[in-house]
Amino acid sequence: MTRSVPIVDVVSRREFLGAAFATAATAATSHAFAAPPPMKLSFMTFVCPEWPIEKIVALARRAGYDGVEIRVDAGHRHGISSATSAESRRAVRKAFRDEGVEVAAVATSVQFASPKAEDHKKHLEAAKANLDLASDLGAAVVRIFAGGGIPKLTPAAAEQVAAAFDEVGDYAKATGVCPVLECGHDIIKGADEAAEVIRRVRTKNFGALWNDSKMDDATFAALKDRIRHFHVHDEVLDPQNANLVDTARRMKSIGYRGYVSLEIIWGKNVPEQVLSETAARLRRQIDQGFRAS
Template sequence: MKLAFSTLGVPALPIEQVVRLAAEHGFHGVEIRANAEEPVHTGLSAAERSAVVAEFEKSGVEILTVAAYAKVAAPGDDEPVLTDLRANLALAADLGAPFVRVFPGGGELPAAEADLYAARRLAAVAPDAARLGVKVLLETHDSHPTGADAARILGLVGHGSVGAIWDVMHTWRGGEQPSETYPVLAPHLGYVQVKDIASTEDTTPMPLGEGVLPLAETVEVLSRGDWDGWLCWEYEKRWYPQVAELPELLSPARQHLSRLLANSA
């Protein structure tokens, strides 16, 4: 498996620093937060997109994902969601990223209604994703935290260019064990997002291996399934300013994930 880290939960870092951190600490790729306040977003010109690509290529680090913020299960008109999705698909294609991340965001809608919103929108952009060679990945999150929740939507879509991100924190807090999540997401799985937290109630981020999440079990399940994709570490300092800085934790995180992989081989 390849290892990545995410810029989702850290204050905006220049691309040069992101790439340097990844290369220096032994990560193969980076999940890029695509937002107007970040260095990478859909408003970049063609030249600016090419400059981002060149920066990554210099160090041999891959752009794993354009992490967009579309909420595909949210109530309301489809068009703004579809416009946002298509813009991020084009950005990912220009950057050479294989994936675009989206959220469910169904809020208080009944599950069946939220599922239909999400499935309709994902199906609408699936041909665009296929044409661009990019896959849209629905993260296990908010209104759809478990693998079973995400799989309901993906089953309705039934398209190879639409899949899932398995966020281990959300599936575990939703009551699923890794041995339950993996079988339902395996046909759709783009990659796995890992982190560690203090407890079920306290999601303060912790260094990998120091919290309560079933990371060893997750890697074991993936290895038994002969899954050979990406593990992406997400450290959400952005919302927890009191925790340690990302750079000092990158090497320990990579070492911990490498140990888990070695122990599960």
């Protein structure tokens, strides 16, 4: 016996299915055209030096980070370096891709201000090798210091550092990987020293990394045309610290779409709960800064 179905039931089902498909389509469209995050979050592997790379990438996803900054040549268990084989590089890149996490940067110990010619040559070679590594892993930037074991930046040192960035910047230009000078550290103490190097650099494939959650007017003026990456440190673990709100506001004015990377050096793993809470708080601060007029 065939049961008759009331017309109202048929209509109701049609309306329900239509609404469901419309909702799904709207969600898919919204997702497909969603604006990228204004500033992305990563952490450097100093926050988890005792973990293998697979665990690090899974942690980043769970804790709410968009990427991981891989610190090389620091004895971290992940073992990734410029000596990593091509096969292992492909495996690392796949591990990141499978988790939906990016390699935000490769952080090196390379220093370009060494007064010893032989040391300087080694650092140039190391920079190029790590730029190749970054390209293979899909990282956009490679962190490099001025350093060199000298007490302060001199005009000669600034010229040498700039020339080195010209060389390695042009070397990596075709890959799209950008070497970045860490500013707010060692002999590049602030805006004045950063400007001394930046004004001498000729290659377009060069950027600056600001090593602090705070940025004053002078620093912003010196770096705004070159800023490609940020490090923030222990101060942002304090729930009362809101430095990133003002920094995000400044970055909005120049259309910044790069990373803010958490660098905590305790010599041991930072608890996952701390990393998760910090990520959520920093995202709120970034959103607040980008909403400001």
